Amino acid sequence: MTLLTVENLKVHYPTRTGLVEAVRGVSFTLGRERLGIVGESGSGKSQTGRAIMGLTPPSALITADRLDYAGIDLLRASARQRRSLRGGRIAMVLQDPKYSLDPVMTIGKQIVETLRTHARVPGDEARRRALEMLEAVQIRDPERVYDLYPHEVSGGMGQRVMIAMMLIAGPEMLIADEPTSALDVTVQLEVLSILDRLVRDRGMGLIFISHDLRLVSSFCDRVLVMYAGRVVEEIAAGDLAHAKHPYTRGLIDCVPKLGEDRHPLPVLDRKPEWAQ
């Protein structure tokens, strides 16, 4: 079943020097599966995610032939309708928990806030469900963490809190925008496995935005490779070794291998015609 249909999505920003084209015609569909979007900085992968969420700044011009979530035309939906979708049916996990949690509010209250925005839940039940959610992201002592402030937890724990906060209202789709890039390598895999299990158990659709090709290929079913605001290749994660596009091949070649002594290191090729 298709959750999200994106056809020819464009995100433009008018500036003094002209129109900046951040996303230039991206198309894909997403079912209850895990789709990875990879690309360099500035390739438009985050902008694609934010356009779907409706979180681009007011100056952004968003056009698409179709931008459709479970039968709802996102481009025509009212602000109120989009707001109830956000957090309620489409969730998003941001990059760095250090900056994306409100510093003056306890963790528990922030989780409860999401739930009570989208469902009529009495206070004590909301608390109970928030504690359950903290347990679901494998926080050992939920009662204690519930009353902590964001600066009192580590990065890995912060990101688990973030996941709990975004998933508590039971969304069907999750956009994870570089969810582990700000974390230590040692906790990256832990957070990823928690995310993976929740998405799998709840049968959610996932868009996993990352610059880490290796991570995406091991974690997702399908991979979109973006370059300069366009999708240059769509490929099953298992077939990555047989990627055809020279840009994708270049990305794969840049991944260092253990025990290999390469001189000189390959440099990523960027040809203007790929952006056409």
Add this chain to the structure above:
Amino acid sequence: MAVIDATEGSGRRRARFLKPLSGVLRFAVVILTTYLGLLAVTFFIGRVVPVDPVLAVLGDRAPASAIARVRAEMGLDLPLWQQFLLYLKQVLSGNLGNSVLTSRPVLEDVMRVFPATLELATFGTIVGTAIGIPLGVLAAVKRGSITDQVVRLIGLAGYSIPIFWLALLGLVLFYAKLHWVAFPGRIDVTYEYTFTPITGMLLFDALIQREWDVAWDVFRHIVLPGCLLGYFSLAYISRMTRSFMLNELGQEYIVAARAKGLSEQRIIWFHALRNAAVPLVTVVALSYAGLLEGSVLTETVFSWPGLGLYITNSLQNADMNAVLGGTIVIGSVFIALNLFSDFLYRTLDPRTRVK
């Protein structure tokens, strides 16, 4: 190694034991040193200014023997450090000396005029905060719009228009033409002798004594100078609120709050403003302290018998005891407000709390 560990351990244990005590102690030391500094400064100002306290008391036609006697009585023949200790002892026992001008103890005078200033400053700060913060928030949210420009213009005008000019203009319009407000002073002469104040803050006193007609009269007196001071502090508070809010609204947790599906109103007034409130506390406290110094110009125009007017009068008459006494009161107010805003800071921002 073991020895070092042991001493470290015991040191840590002692530190933990001392922790609640050391908090109070640090607090006390901070207050005491600040206060001592304040007293030292006022003392040395008092000795440096070219006003001879003996001449101020006796006049310049007194015989030399009387001058010498009074000089000795006042302790002015002692070495400077002994004079300072004497001064400390006097101030700590609540003796700020007598005012030459009113021939009453300075402390008594200050206690009489300070409530007037306190009432006016509080009125002004409430007006400035209640209007300034929402205006600043609005300007930040609608950045670059007409609303933003208007708010910034209001702020700029409050900064640059001389307050006495606005005050006179206000009097011409609201007192002389429209008769909406009362003038001069704090209370009408008909009530001045029938009404007994408790705290000296007349509006408050009248309200708790349920003297509604007095309260209304006092309100008519305070509303114009109070709103003028309010406008003055609004200019500052709205500008700072705008810039703090712009900073908060650009943070990543605001994007996260939107991703949670929260309404714009909740994001602005609950999340962003609560974070912006942390530095705002200091801004409001500073502007309040500024008004508490006694706004000389406003008090002069409105014949408001407050601290600013008192100190200015004393200064013009070389009444050093009164000036220095007033300075100590202002300094104390600053210290108290600083401590209070530190305390508020800690309750508002969990990151500054010591666990």
